[in-house]
Structure formats: structure tokens, C-alpha cells
Amino acid sequence: MAALFKARKALSLCLSGCRSLSQLAELPETHQILRQTCRDYADRELTPIAAKLDKEHAYPAKQIQELGAMGVMAMEVPEELGGAGMDYLAYTLAMEEISRGCASTGVIVTVNNSLYIGPILKYGTEEQKTQWITPFTTGEKVGCFALSEPGNGSDAGAASTIARQEGDEWVLNGTKAWITNSWDASATVVFATTDKKLKHKGISAFLIPMPHPGLSLGKKEDKLGIRASSTANIILEDCRIPLDNMLGPRGAGFKIAMQTLDSGRIGVASQALGIAQAALDCAADYAHKRTAFGAPIGKLQAIQFKLADMAMALESARLLTWKAALLKDAKKPFTKEAAMAKLAASEAATFCSHQAIQVLGGMGYVADMPAERHYRDARITEIYEGTSEIQRLVIAGQILKEYQP
Amino acid sequence: MSGRVLVGVKRVIDYAVKIRVKPDNTGVVTDGVKHSMNPFCEIAVEEAVKLKEKKLIKEVVAVSCGPQQAQETIRTALAMGADRGIHVEVAGKDYETLGPLQVSKILAALAKKEDAQLIILGKQAIDDDCNQTGQMTAALLDWPQGTFASEVSLEGDKVKVVREIDGGLETIKINTPAVVTADLRLNTPRYATLPNIMKAKKKKIANVKPADLGVDLTSRLEVLRVDEPPQRQAGMKGSTELSRRDS
Numbered sequence: 064m065a066a067l068f069k070a071r072k073a074l075s076l077c078l079s080g081c082r083s084l085s086q087l088a089e090l091p092e093t094h095q096i097l098r099q100t101c102r103d104y105a106d107r108e109l110t111p112i113a114a115k116l117d118k119e120h121a122y123p124a125k126q127i128q129e130l131g132a133m134g135v136m137a138m139e140v141p142e143e144l145g146g147a148g149m150d151y152l153a154y155t156l157a158m159e160e161i162s163r164g165c166a167s168t169g170v171i172v173t174v175n176n177s178l179y180i181g182p183i184l185k186y187g188t189e190e191q192k193t194q195w196i197t198p199f200t201t202g203e204k205v206g207c208f209a210l211s212e213p214g215n216g217s218d219a220g221a222a223s224t225i226a227r228q229e230g231d232e233w234v235l236n237g238t239k240a241w242i243t244n245s246w247d248a249s250a251t252v253v254f255a256t257t258d259k260k261l262k263h264k265g266i267s268a269f270l271i272p273m274p275h276p277g278l279s280l281g282k283k284e285d286k287l288g289i290r291a292s293s294t295a296n297i298i299l300e301d302c303r304i305p306l307d308n309m310l311g312p313r314g315a316g317f318k319i320a321m322q323t324l325d326s327g328r329i330g331v332a333s334q335a336l337g338i339a340q341a342a343l344d345c346a347a348d349y350a351h352k353r354t355a356f357g358a359p360i361g362k363l364q365a366i367q368f369k370l371a372d373m374a375m376a377l378e379s380a381r382l383l384t385w386k387a388a389l390l391k392d393a394k395k396p397f398t399k400e401a402a403m404a405k406l407a408a409s410e411a412a413t414f415c416s417h418q419a420i421q422v423l424g425g426m427g428y429v430a431d432m433p434a435e436r437h438y439r440d441a442r443i444t445e446i447y448e449g450t451s452e453i454q455r456l457v458i459a460g461q462i463l464k465e466y467q468p
Numbered sequence: 469m470s471g472r473v474l475v476g477v478k479r480v481i482d483y484a485v486k487i488r489v490k491p492d493n494t495g496v497v498t499d500g501v502k503h504s505m506n507p508f509c510e511i512a513v514e515e516a517v518k519l520k521e522k523k524l525i526k527e528v529v530a531v532s533c534g535p536q537q538a539q540e541t542i543r544t545a546l547a548m549g550a551d552r553g554i555h556v557e558v559a560g561k562d563y564e565t566l567g568p569l570q571v572s573k574i575l576a577a578l579a580k581k582e583d584a585q586l587i588i589l590g591k592q593a594i595d596d597d598c599n600q601t602g603q604m605t606a607a608l609l610d611w612p613q614g615t616f617a618s619e620v621s622l623e624g625d626k627v628k629v630v631r632e633i634d635g636g637l638e639t640i641k642i643n644t645p646a647v648v649t650a651d652l653r654l655n656t657p658r659y660a661t662l663p664n665i666m667k668a669k670k671k672k673i674a675n676v677k678p679a680d681l682g683v684d685l686t687s688r689l690e691v692l693r694v695d696e697p698p699q700r701q702a703g704m705k706g707s708t709e710l711s712r713r714d715s
Binding site: 096157 | 504540543544547659660661662663665666668669
């Protein structure tokens with residue numbers, strides 16, 4: 064009897080493992096339809112306007128609403144709260160296809176999904192979820208995530224924004240820097256120190272609506288890429304919020320931030336994949352059409368080697384990203400894989416877009432072709448949500464733990 | 469009235485793909501080529517789903533005739549809002565010679581079996597451009613037809629159809645049950661929402677064989693040869709003098 068039970072358990076474990084592994088080779092049908100739907104949307108609605116959005120630094124409000132209607136702005140959120148109730152692999156696929164059309168739209172989507180909704184979904188009370196998630200599922204409102212400060216980016220534990228309790232309110236003071244979506248957001252998750260003596264264990268997370276008295280925005284940064292998304296400082300000057308606006312337990316802020324970034328990394332990896340794919344598409348198409356030395360340049364080994372290296376970097380990063388997503392969906396530890404995915408994908412994005420410009424030659428340098436925009440969009444993926452250097456530290460930390468004697 | 473609408477959806481080579489003729493000139497290359505739902509069929513599905521959302525009809529049934537992969541097309545229709553699907557299995561040689569005559573016989577048989585009130589089809593498929601299936605289906609059923617529809621409204625037991633014709637727009641009123649074929653401007657098909665894509669997984673697709681419907685798949689047509697259109701030659705430069713036609 065026991066043997067039968069063991070055999071059945073082993074079989075189901077094997078099947079679930081097999082299912083995950085085979086998903087790397089071929090996606091389930093729903094995910095294929097989802098991927099195709101997002102690709103169709105990106106091809107028809109994002110790619111034609113991406114250059115204009117970039118040139119005008121214009122927030123794609125209409126497209127964000129359409130994506131909201133499709134369920135893309137709140138993919139992991141359960142349907143009862145207004146979301147799409149999908150798994151992280153689905154989110155990864157959607158992010159890649161959307162970013163392939165427009166990287167700026169991609170970052171707006173991922174910040175809303177992973178960085179704003181993510182922590183509230185995990186740590187919020189039921190009332191907080193209803194108040195702070197449901198209105199942000201339709202695309203009409205987007206949120207943002209305020210961790211970095213002018214004085215600390217990678218050094219997140221050194222948060223100098225302070226939150227002190229005054230009666231039945233929290234009063235926040237400080238400045239947050241580099242906040243994506245800031246000028247378009249209706250709410251933010253903010254990290255502030257509640258107990259300075261506890262160092263990084265004294266940081267807590269808060270929810271602030273936007274606009275709000277005591278919260279003001281710095282000037283919109285003039286960025287190299289992802290220009291259709293707004294990036295600015297958030298300045299808190301005696302910003303008062305109810306005690307109920309604390310997210311999660313007091314002092315858990317650093318942990319919340321790190322866990323949120325773990326998941327967010329997979330979103331950014333997917334964005335980087337989309338940019339890399341768009342760059343590869345551009346280069347491969349050009350290789351067929353452009354002739355030099357009497358034949359299409361795709362016949363030249365120099366170009367062929369570039370295309371091969373680009374495709375390989377992209378595909379390896381994609382598999383790492385899917386694996387991280389599958390591990391997260393299976394509720395297994397995924398910190399190392401997420402860091403690897405983000406590192407590989409962002410470096411693939413910069414590599415592919417760099418080589419794409421090279422394949423296009425002079426045409427790669429001008430705005431007539433999208434290669435130069437991919438190059439500019441790709442660069443940030445190695446920096447935000449954990450620089451490549453931090454990713455390496457995270458990976459090394461996990462490996463050393465695994466090999467702990 | 470049953471309140472049931474049958475929508476035909478055809479799996480065709482995607483409109484954006486560059487078509488290549490097979491080296492033996494017997495047809496076009498389909499292996500490994502991207503396929504999707506015929507754009508006019510998408511418009512047909514959208515119209516049916518809209519009628520259901522307006523509560524003018526009760527059930528949308530998506531039908532596709534073809535090999536195993538036709539189920540993907542049905543699944544897309546389900547994700548757009550159709551309630552259930554019927555996959556009529558036609559594969560191999562039968563599928564290569566499948567044309568409007570056989571499909572309309574299948575649809576007619578299904579319409580009777582399912583007690584359909586309305587059949588909505590795309591006006592034509594972008595692979596063969598036949599523009600015959602809707603018309604043949606109506607004739608086989610002896611039902612009225614409203615083809616090239618740019619507007620459809622249900623009024624009691626009649627359907628008002630605005631048709632796009634060469635001379636402009638023609639409005640007709642036909643009795644149900646009827647066949648309507650969708651033209652380009654009838655509507656703009658929705659993108660399937662992610663929750664609906666998930667829900668589509670649970671919706672049923674029934675498998676049916678043409679023989680079960682008493683349909684003979686023998687084709688009356690034989691394709692002799694398929695060729696690419698002739699390569700465009702360079703043009704000729706004309707005179708640069710303005711022509712004075714109305715002086």
C-alpha cells in the first residue's frame with residue numbers, strides 16, 4: 064500500500080517536473096495563444112508609434128488602457144481583485160512581446176505589475192489590496208516603486224528617508240530618486256527608515272496616493288532611452304499618511320524590497336529579451352535586403368557570425384528567464400535564477416542592439432531605422448532593478464551558500 | 469428561436485507571411501509557416517460575440533474544418549468569447565482538396581444538427597479568395613443570405629443587413645434562420661483578454677467526422693498547377709508633356 068502511494072507520488076512529481084521541463088521546449092497552448100495575442104497587439108499598436116513616443120517623450124496612455132483591458136497591467140493579480148490571474152511564465156511572455164514593440168511601454172507595464180502591485184499582493188491586508196490594487200488593474204491608474212535615493216541606489220540598506228509616527232499618522236521626509244512612472248502614477252510604494260538604530264532592519268514600506276500633500280515631483284529626467292516613461296525624483300516634505308498605510312510589518316521594508324526586486328528582475332529580463340529580439344529582427348531583415356560586394360550582406364560570414372552570436376545570446380537568456388519564471392510558479396526558490404536571467408538578458412540586449420547597429424552600418428546610426436532606439440533602450444536594463452554588478456553578487460552569494468561546507 | 473449562432477473560422481497562412489510556391493508547383497509551402505485565423509473570420513466571431521453581449525443571441529458555436537491544428541483556431545475563437553467549438557476533422561489528401569462546396573455541405577449539416585438561428589462567416593478566405601462558402605451554405609439550406617455585411621442588426625425574427633456593393637451600400641431585411649458573411653468594415657475584432665484565454669481552456673471542443681454528417685468530401689475540382697505571379701518588369705517612361713484633355 065505504502066509502495067503504491069510512494070510510486071504515485073513519485074510519478075506526479077516526475078510529471079510536474081516533466082511538465083516544467085517540456086514547457087522550456089514548447090509552451091502550453093494557452094501560453095502560445097497569449098504570446099501571439101500580445102505579439103499581435105505589439106505589432107499593430109506599439110511598433111508603429113514607438114519611434115514617435117520616444118521622440119516626444121510621450122506617455123502612451125491609450126495603449127496602457129488597452130493593455131489594462133486585456134489584463135496585462137495586473138497579470139498575477141487574482142480575478143477577484145480585477146486581475147488576469149495568470150502565472151509568471153505568462154507574464155514573462157507578455158512582457159517580452161510588448162517590449163519588443165515598445166521598450167518604454169514595457170517598463171511602464173513591468174513597474175506596475177512587479178514593483179507596485181507585487182509587494183501589495185504579497186504583503187497587503189485585504190483592505191489594502193482592494194484599495195491599492197483593484198483600481199490599478201485597468202490601465203487607468205499606474206503605480207510606482209520608490210526605493211532608490213540620490214545618496215543610495217545599490218546600497219538600498221542606507222535609506223535616509225525617515226518616517227516618524229505622530230499620533231495617528233506617519234510623517235515622511237526625504238527624497239527618492241529615479242522613480243519610473245512617477246509623473247504618471249496615482250500611487251507609490253515608498254521605503255523609509257522607521258528605526259535608524261536597526262539599520263536595514265529598521266526600514267518599513269508605505270503606500271502613498273499621488274498626488275498628495277507633502278509629496279512633490281522633481282523634474283522629468285531627460286534619459287538616453289525608454290523616454291516615453293517618466294523618471295523623476297519624489298520629494299517628501301512632512302508628507303502625512305494614516306497609520307494604515309504601512310505595508311507589511313514594521314521593519315520588514317528591506318525584506319519586502321529585496322523580494323519584490325527578485326520578481327521584478329524576471330520582468331526586466333523579459334523586457335531586455337524583447338529589446339534584444341527587436342534588434343535581432345532588425346539586423347536579420349537588413350541582412351537579407353542590403354547588398355554589398357554583389358550579394359545580400361547576409362551571405363558574408365562576418366554578418367552571419369554576428370547574427371549567430373546575437374541569436375545565441377538571446378535564446379540562452381530567454382531560457383534562463385523562463386526557468387526563473389517556472390521556478391517562481393512552482394513556488395521554489397528562484398533568487399539565483401532570476402539574477403542570472405536579468406544579468407544574461409540585459410547583457411544580451413546591449414550586445415544584440417550594439418551588433419544590430421554594426422550590421423546596419425550607417426543606417427544603424429540614424430533614426431530612420433529602429434536600431435539606434437533599441438541601443439538606447441537596452442542600456443538601462445543593465446542598471447535598474449539591480450545593476451549587473453549587484454546581480455553578480457547575488458549569484459555568487461547563492462553559489463557560496465550552496466557550497467557551504 | 470434557438471438563439472444559437474454558428475461561426476465558421478478557417479485556419480489560413482498568416483496575412484503577413486510571404487507566400488512561396490512549392491518546387492513541384494502543386495501548391496504553396498505550408499510546413500513550418502505561420503498560420504492564423506482568417507481575418508474575415510475574426511470579424512465574424514467578433515460580430516457573434518457582440519450579439520451575445522447585447523443579449524440578442526444565447527450561444528456562439530465556433531466551427532472549423534481541418535486537421536488537428538484547426539483546434540488552435542477554434543481556441544482563439546473561444547478566447548474571443550465563443551461558448552464552445554466543433555472541430556470537423558479533415559486531414560491529408562481530403563484537406564488538400566477541401567473547398568467551399570464541401571465546407572458548405574458540412575456547415576449546412578451542422579446548422580440543422582445544432583438548430584442554428586444564424587450562420588456568420590467571413591466573406592472570403594485570404595488563401596483561396598473563393599467568396600463562395602456563405603452563398604453555397606445558404607443555398608443548400610434554402611436560407612436567405614446577407615453577404616458583404618458592413619452592419620448587422622437583429623430585429624425580432626428578421627435580420628437587417630447593410631451590404632457593401634459596388635454601387636455603394638444596400639440595406640436588406642431577411643428572415644431568420646439566415647446566413648451572413650462579414651466584410652471588412654463590419655467591426656474591429658477585439659484582442660482576447662488574458663482571463664478569457666485562460667477560460668478558453670475549459671470550454672469544450674467537440675470532434676466530428678464529415679462522414680458522421682453524411683458529407684462526401686470528393687472534390688469536383690482538380691488543381692493542375694500553381695505558379696507565382698509573373699515578376700514585375702521595369703516600366704516605361706512616358707511623355708513629360710501635360711495631356712490637355714479638357715481644353
